[in-house]
Amino acid sequence: MNLKELRTTSIKPLHVNPLKLSQPMGATLAFLGIKNCMPLMHGAQGCASFTKVLFTRHFNDPIAIQTTAVNDITAVIDGGDKGISEAVENITKKVTPDLVGLFTTGMTETKGDDIKGATLLLKEKQKMVYVHTPDFEGGLESGWSLSVQNIISQLIEPTTQIRKDKVLVIPNVNLSPIEVEKLKEALELMDFDVLALPDLSDSLDGHLGVKQGALSSGGISVSEIEKLGDAGLVMSIGRSVKKCGEMFHEKFPQSTHLHFDSLIGLEACDAFYAQVLNYLGSKSVPSVVKRWRARLQDVLLDTHFTLGKAKIVIADEPDSVYGMSKALQEVGASVEAFISQRSEIQDAFTCGVRIGDFEDVEALLPQMDMIIANFHAERLAHKHHKALLIRGFPNYEQVGIGLRHNILYEGSCAFLCEVNNLLGHQ
């Protein structure tokens, strides 16, 4: 090995201040959106511990998660089934989960455990879903998406019935709990019977519960998931979950699949209502929707003075960056985007976009007015005296993360005004 030679490598060989979060973390959140569920991470105890701490501090709420606690001995001699069955046994001694969501980590994928086999062995004892989520591939979005895909393929019961007014909403991992709720409400206003999978809107929305259980505190129930097959409409929000919608449609071909890359900004919201109305064969929306659209029109005009001249760098998960960049560009902002991992959405961006870490973001920051990223951006914003909007995981500094509403006409107004006001008070 000649180290001197290696110094000329053009690709950066490491991440400095990484932007990326892992697939198992995305899977954890997905399973927390199912009622009475225990996410079970198949890896060393630290993987689950780091995840628990990150989400606990982010949401300011208790996070249910367990680990198979693989150690250096079982890593070699156990094919996974022993650790997994022991974990399930120990979990069910204390609580009675409706579902155990089993997913892997880099270590257990390196050794190649047969988690499907392990789940089959436990079939009689515990209802389970298994997902392969190595952390040396993909990221937060793909971990969430893979989990949803496996929940669809492993849990939903076959049916030939169809209810045209029943809609399954599949949000991407970046939507806040309240955004999921607002989306459900918007569809309920149009007389749909709405279910979201996963549904964080009543599990991680920061409510004071009667008791803080060891399992997920809310979400879509397992029996509701099993009966999702008769949904006439499946709606995927964000490119990372498009495949989930396609998969549902493949399994239940009588359903209609509508996909939206984003729900922020006038164009995105108009596209949403246009397609929903088209599906319903209707032209009428509730008056409150019309009112909020008119307010958004006004906000676009009010904010374009400041935002039209603003240079903003956004660094986050791909779907989140895409949505915000489109909305900001609608009022003339110049946007530079950094995404945490490769994604199909890359090609759809209408601004500069690259995969990077915070070191790359910082290199660009002096030329910008504002940074939108997770709480790690706070240090950078202070250092370079730039405006800051905290978005994405994790956010340890602020409260009310679960209550943020930045989608549809109403949420878009809030988003644009917040960015505008932060820039004004720089």
Place this chain on the structure above:
Amino acid sequence: MVNRKLIKDLLNESACSHNKTKKASCDKPKPGATSGGCAFEGAQISLFPYADAVHLVHGPDTCLGASWETRATLTSYEGENNTPLGYCTNVTTQDIIFGGDKKLADALAYIVEHKKPKAIFVYETCVTAMIGDNIDYTCKTAEELFHIPIVPVHSPGFVGSKNLGSRLAGEAVLDALVGTREPEFIHPFGINLIGDYNVTGDMWQYKPILERIGIKVISSLSGDGRIEQIQMAHTAKLNVIVCAKSLVTLCRKMQERYNIPYVSVSFYGKRDTSNAIRSIVNAFGDAELIAKAETIIAEEEAKLAERLRPYHLMLKGKKAILNTGGNKSWSIASALQDIGIEVVATCVQKATEEDVAIASEYVPIVFKNPGVEQPRLIDEHKVDILLAGGRSLYTAIKKRIAFVDVNQEKKVSYGAYGGLENLASDVCSALANPVFKLVGKAAPWELV
């Protein structure tokens, strides 16, 4: 690579008192019934406070992605502070197939070129341990080429708990750094501070006091620490372990190798701080130093009493229950007593036997089942305030008593004399806050 023999020795540590009966903190974790961090996290916590060194994690993004910039360990280092920065080789599928050594070497070269650190710590993780990367060789080659210490830390998560990881990190420092540099002169009252990470500046609460007495802090593992100083740690006359049983092994080995004795102290609360100072000066046995220490202790205690006076009025006669883990089950109890609060009971569910023994000396009731006993004790003793982790919040709300979250990342130091005022202020704010009585109020539609 992972050293099984070393790990076994560390788990059977003879200087570790809880080992005689039960290896409470050293047991293998149980699948499905485990909380708490892994060995990698322990190593990271122990070494990240070296702000002048780069900390490179050799593994997939997760280990670091979720854990960088999470701990408020402060430093006075004037160069670029590397503690809140995250460096990771981001091992991907391809590296797992072909090996990650080349990427590690590239990353080391990149860091030396762009950051010019005093040293680099390279942390092995589960994945890179399993694929058998030759981290030792890569580090050694790079060290020869770049002429700075490049220290492999073999503490992948799956070898055990956070506690074990701290021990392994201590071993790495002992073997690679301690004794590799000589000072210009040797101070007669030089000490090493072991196990204080200077979270929220805890160390700065008592370090100036020690210096005023005439004691010199040679090096620190690792709060506000420097690589050059730890390299000279072998010239200290005494090791001072601050609230950290995990590093006893390191101190015992330094006693064997360099003939440095050690004392174990806590700087939580007035009594413990004064006792800590006395243990240190008594270990030197110098009459002048001991006299100087007594003068300064008296001064500091008088100053503190003056500062705490406004709080006493509010805190006098208030009763508290404490529910936290490890040494906090008695150290915070002691601090609370120092500010005039009656600590009715403390939970020892997550404490070692040694901690339980100490806790019983401070607090009349120790309990192990908070779910059942906490509400009962609150009623029986008319408790005013519950200090616990977030999980107990609902108990406080239901009983309509004040609550302080002692497990959450604290923002200010509770250490030594100065920190007591912060604790008193936080407890007073909680007691005065109407929210705890308000929030549990019945909704209008629940009223009969």
